[in-house]
Amino acid sequence: MSTEEADAIVFGRDEYPSVSILMPSENARDTKVKEIKVLGKSAKAVTYVENFTGNFSKQYMYWTAYTNEEPVVEDFKVIME
Numbered sequence: 001m002s003t004e005e006a007d008a009i010v011f012g013r014d015e016y017p018s019v020s021i022l023m024p025s026e027n028a029r030d031t032k033v034k035e036i037k038v039l040g041k042s043a044k045a046v047t048y049v050e051n052f053t054g055n056f057s058k059q060y061m062y063w064t065a066y067t068n069e070e071p072v073v074e075d076f077k078v079i080m081e
Contacts, residue, residue: 010070018070022063031061035079038065 012018020038036043043063051057065071 008071008073008076012070017066017068020063020065020067020071020076022065022076023061032081033078034081036063036065037077037079038071039067039069039075040077041065041067 008020008022010018010020020043022036022038022043035045043065045061045063047059047061049057049059
């Protein structure tokens with residue numbers, strides 16, 4: 001599912017809470033996304049860097065939210081800087 005600012009992948013499980021992973025639609029270094037809320041609760045921002053060589057790396061950023069119900073697109077609120 002997509003919002004204007006980010007895309008979401010929702011993994012629903014029978015016995016566990018669903019997990020929502022949101023990624024900015026643009027380069028992580030340039031994102032203007034300040035916070036993402038899922039079902040009214042703040043998602044956790046995660047950033048990591050993949051080093052390809054000494055001079056070349058790529059930064060990835062995403063948000064993770066654990067919920068007890070499966071969210072729909074209206075349950076995501078993207079807060080911009």
